[in-house]
């Protein structure tokens with residue numbers, strides 16, 4: 001594992017694979033981030049690796065219709081990572097005086113989510129209330145690098161944690 005990466009000596013990693021499907025990348029991001037945050041809470045360090053890794057035959061078994069979407073490196077890092085610029089709430093959402101407080105918390109949590117090359121090509125739209133239930137849309141932006149669908153899954157999980165899953169529904 002390494003190229004644009006910041007890794008070396010990665011001995012442990014999760015192979016993130018699944019049945020080919022249009023929404024595979026988003027689900028890998030969403031559920032993979034559950035594992036990432038759990039690992040971090042246990043005191044481990046992690047890094048998503050979609051670009052800079054090499055597949056080692058014999059370390060995974062795939063069915064014919066399955067594919068590897070990415071890897072998650074796992075272990076004790078030399079550092080806890082570095083801080084970097086993040087976008088503003090206004091850049092990635094329709095936040096206003098009319099949006100609920102939990103919406104801001106969700107967007108703020110999403111802005112702390114890891115994304116491929118820190119591209120943060122996602123946005124959240126507060127739509128309104130339908131039948132007493134608040135509605136939110138999450139969208140991926142365009143990127144030549146790709147990985148926007150996986151990033152979106154990761155960001156949506158963060159949004160749910162920040163906003164409180166019980167407060168709204170995705171549409």
Ligand SMILES: Cc1cc2nc3c(=O)[nH]c(=O)nc-3n(C[C@H](O)[C@H](O)[C@H](O)COP(=O)(O)O)c2cc1C
Nearest residue numbers: 004005006048049050051052114115116117147150
């Ligand atoms: C889907 C995805 C793929 C990534 N692929 C790589 C990679 O191949 N190599 C790498 O060094 N970092 C990779 N990263 C890590 C990002 O470049 C970036 O360092 C990280 O998301 C920022 O995390 P931080 O906010 O915790 O610093 C990837 C992140 C995501 C979400």
